[in-house]
Amino acid sequence: MKQKLTKDTLIKEAQLFCVKQSTFQHKELYGVTDGKAVGTLIEQKFQAHLKANYEKMMFRVLIRL
Secondary structure, eight states, X not given: OOBXXXXXXXXXXXXXXXXXXXXXXXXXGTTOOOHHHHHHHHHHHHXXXXXXXXOHXXXXXXXXX
């Protein structure tokens, strides 16, 4: 069963996710100069991570905060 996502957990997950992502070479971003494209890719990865590990309803509520 997936965990409930609280505001504190969301903050901790975001921190851990950022640290983990900073260790990867995102080859799909090579040559990309559009900051929005970069942000969109990372946001999609983070949302996929949350959806895989936390209850959907709480996830949707907290992302809008």
